[in-house]
Amino acid sequence: MADQAQVKKMAYQIMISFDKNYRWFSRVTRGAKERFEKGQWQHVLAASKERITLYEQSLADAVAELYEQIMVHRNDADFWHQLKKAYAALIENHPQYELAETFYNSVIGKVFRHKSINNDVMFVLSSRCFLAGQDRHKVIHSFDTTTTVREMYESIFSCYRFKIDFEDRERDMQRLDKALRQRLSNSALASVAAVEMLKSVFYRGQAAYLIGRICMPTRTLPFVIALHTNDTHQLFVDALLTQRHDLSIIFGFARSYFMTDTQYPSELVAFLHELMPNKKVFELFIALGHYKHGKTAFYRNFLTHLAQSDDMFEVAPGIRGLVMMVFHLPSYGVVFKIIKDEFGESKKITREHVVDRYKLVKMSDRVGRMADTHEYVNFRLPLARVGSELLNELQETCASSIELTADELIIKHLYIERKMTPLNIFLQQETDPQKLQDAIDDLGTCIKQIALANIFPGDMLHKNFGITRNGRVIFYDYDEICLMHERHFRRLPVSDDPYALDTLSVAPNDVFPEQFEHFIVGKRPFKAMLKALHGDLMTPEYWQRTQQKVANGAIHNFTPYPRSRRFPRHHRED
Template identity: 50%
Template sequence: MRFDILHTVFYRNKAAYIVGRVVSQSGVQPFIIAVLHHEDKGLYLDALLTKSSQMRVIFGFARAYFMVETHAPSALVRFLNQLMPNKTIAELYNAIGFHKQGKTEFYREFLNHLTQSKDEFTIAPGTPGMVMMVFTLPSFGYVFKVIKDKFGESKPFGRDTVLKRYQLVKSHDRVGRMADTIEYSNVVFPLARFDSNLLTQLHKTIGSSMVIEGEWLIIKHLYIERRMTPLNLFLDNADDASAADAIEEYGQALKEMIAVNIFPGDMLLKNFGVSKHKRIIFYDYDEVQYLTDMNFRALPKAQNYDDYLTNEQSYSVAPQDVFPEQLCTFVTPNPMYKQFLLSTHPELVDVNFWKQAQQKIKNGQVSHIYPYPTAQRFIHHW
C-alpha cells in the first residue's frame, strides 16, 4: 500500500485542503482532507472526502479558485486529472487559479469538439433574457452569452455596468452557487454551423458585436458558462418531491449568496440552473450587487381604506429598495412552490432576516459555507 500526497496545499476561504490517493492491490482511492482553524485550539481536521463525485464538487465550476503555490502546474493538473477523470484539463487549470492557461486549454477543447461534431448552434433553452443573447451547441456542455445592443426597459443600465457586475462575480467568493464565466474576445465560429433562426436573432440583438467574414462568424466579446437546465424548465417536468427539493435548494442558494455579501437582484427562477448534481446555481449577473448596498424595507401599510381596496402602490421606491415580502409574489407565484419555499425558508420573506445578514457582514463576521455535506464533517468537542 502506498500513500501519494501532494506537497501543495489548496487554500480557499477559511479552509485548507490536502489532496492525495491511496494506491493498493485493490485499486486507487482518492481523498481530500479538509483542514480548518479554531481561534483557540488551532488546526483540526474537519472532513475526509473519499468519493470522486465529492472531490469534483470541491473543485466545482461554481466555486472560487483555490490559492495554490506550485512550480509545476502542468504536473499538478495531471495528478488531479487522474483523481477526477471527469474534469477537463481546462477546468482544473481554472480551479487552481491559472486562468490564462485554463482559457487556452478550453479553446483547444472547443476547437477539437467542433472538428468531431456536426450539430448546429441553436438558441439556448430557457426564457430569453433582456440583457444577454444566449446560444449553445447541443453536443457541447456550455452556453455562449453575448451582451445585447439594446436592453429591455426594466434594465436601467448599460453595457459597462454589465461588464463590471460579471467581473464582480468572477473575483468574488461564488460559494458554490454562482457559475464561473470564461471571457473571450474575437471568437471565430464556422458560419455554416449556425441554424437560420439563431442567425436571424443574432443579427437583431447583437449586430454591433458580430462580423461575418466569408465562412466565419466573429463575435467581438462573449462569456462562456456551463450549461444547466433552467430551474423554471426543470420544475415544469418535475414531480412534487423533486420540485420540493429544488425549491428548498433554491432558498438555500439565496441564503448562501447572501452570507457572502451577494444580492442576486433578479431572483426569478429562470435565472437559476439545475446542475447534474441537482444543485441550484445562479447564472444571470446583470443585476448583481453587494448585499450591503441594498436598502431592505417592509411593505408600507395602506394609509386609508381606499388604498386597501384598490391595492395600488402609493409609496415611493428608490433604485436600491428591496421588499422581501414580495419574494413569493414575483418569484414563486405558483401556490405549491410558494408553500415549499415558505415551509423550508420562511426567513426569506422577513425584512429583518435580510437586515441582520447585512449587519453581520458590516460587523466583519465571515460565514463559512462548507463545500461538502454536513454529514461528512467530523464531530468536535472543544
C-alpha cells in the first residue's frame, strides 16, 4: 500500500505549484488594463509571449521540486492511483479545478514522458461534471433595464472605469443609444428583462471589449462594446456589436489570446458558450489563453466524437505538402499534421527548423491571419479507424514519427489545426465571380497583414492558405516563414543575357517580389485579379516600406469586425 502521508504531501505540492502558476498567469493578465490605458503596445506583445511561456516554466519547476519523490515511486502503480484520488479531493471545491486537473496531467505526463494516457493515473476524463451557472453571479454584472437606454449605458460605464479620459464621451453615449434603438424595436426594447455583462474586460491588441448579452423573453442577443484609444491615449467607443457572427469572428482561431482576468474561468467560458453555441468549449478556453487546458478539453471532445462516429481517418484533400503529411477525420473539424521524415528537394530546411517556425507563430501576433496550432506527443488513434491508404502513406513518409500496436496508431509528434478549405480548391470549385474576387482580394490583404505583424510568409503559393466558412483567408504553412528583417527585397537584375541570373550574385536571403505574380496563384485570370487589387505586393518598394514600419516599432491594429460596424470618429453626430 502507498504511504498515505507521502501521497497527500505530493498531491498538495502539485496543487501549490498549480496555484503559483495561476497567480503568475493572473498577474500578467491583470496588467492588460494598464497597458491598454497607456498605449503600451510593445509591452502587449511582450506580455503575450511571457504568458505563453510561463506554463512550461511552472511545470518544469513543479517536476524539479518533486523529482526525488517521483524517482522513489515511479514504478509503484498503486502510488499513482492514490495520488490522483488525493489530488481530486484537494481540488474538489477549487475555483479553477478543471485547469488544476490539466496541470496535474502535465506533471504526470512529464514523469512518464507521455508514454501512457491512463484515466487511473491522469484526468483523461474530468473528476466531476461542471455545472454551468452555479458561480454565474461571480462573473457577471446585471444592469437595470427598467430605466432608459441612456441610463443603462451610464450605469455600465460607471461600473467599467478606465484611468483615461474619453475622446468625446457625450458623442459615444449618443451613438450607443442610437445604435441599440436602431437594432431593436420599441416593443423589443420594452421586453428586455436583463442586460448581463461579464465582469472581466477582454483585452487584445489595441482593443478592449465589454462582453455580455441582452435577455428577452424568447431570445438573447450578444451585447459587445468595443473600446479603443486614440494617439493621445483617450478612450473612444469603436463599435456596438449585437450579432453572433461578429462575436464569433472576434473569438476566431487565427487571433492572439485574450487577456481576461477571472478566478472562475469555467463559468466565464460557459457564459461565452451560451453566446456562441457553435464554438467548442476547448476553443473558448484557448481564446482566453488557457491553451494547455484547451488541449485537454479538445482531447475529451475528440474521444466523445470518436465514440459517436464511424468514419475513417484519411488523407486530407488538397495538394500533398513537401514538409507535412496532413490527414483528417471527415466528420471532425480539425486536421492532423505530421512532419515528414524527408522533405522535397526544394526544401533546404531541417525538422528542427520546422518546429522552431511553428513556435515562432505561436509567440507572434497572428492578427487573424495565421491559424493557431496545438502540439501533441504520443497522440493515439484507433487503428481500426485509419484507412489503408493513409496508413501506407504515413509509413512511407513519417515512419520515424509513428508506432503501431495491435489496436492503436501512436503518433509521436503531431500538430492539430482548425480545418479550412484549401484556397486552391476553393478557387477551382467556386463559380460566383464576386466570391472569387473577394477571395483573391482577401488573399492579398492576408499577406499584407502578416507582413505588418513582422512575418514574411515565405512560400506564398495559394495552396498554403485556407478559406473559412466566413470567406476569410488564413495562412497555415509555416516552414519557410521568417521575421521581416531577415530578407533582402530587391529588384530583378536587368540583362540581355538569358542566363544572367545564374551568374549574378544572389544571396540566400534575397527576395525578388516581381516574381510573386508568377506563383502565388496559378490561373491567368486570378493573377490579373491579384495584380489589379494588390499590385504593390509585386514591388520591392512595398516590402521595403513595410520592413521600415516594422523596424520603427509600429504596431498595427487589425479590427476583427467589419468596417461597416465601426462608428465614425471625425465629427459629432446630431
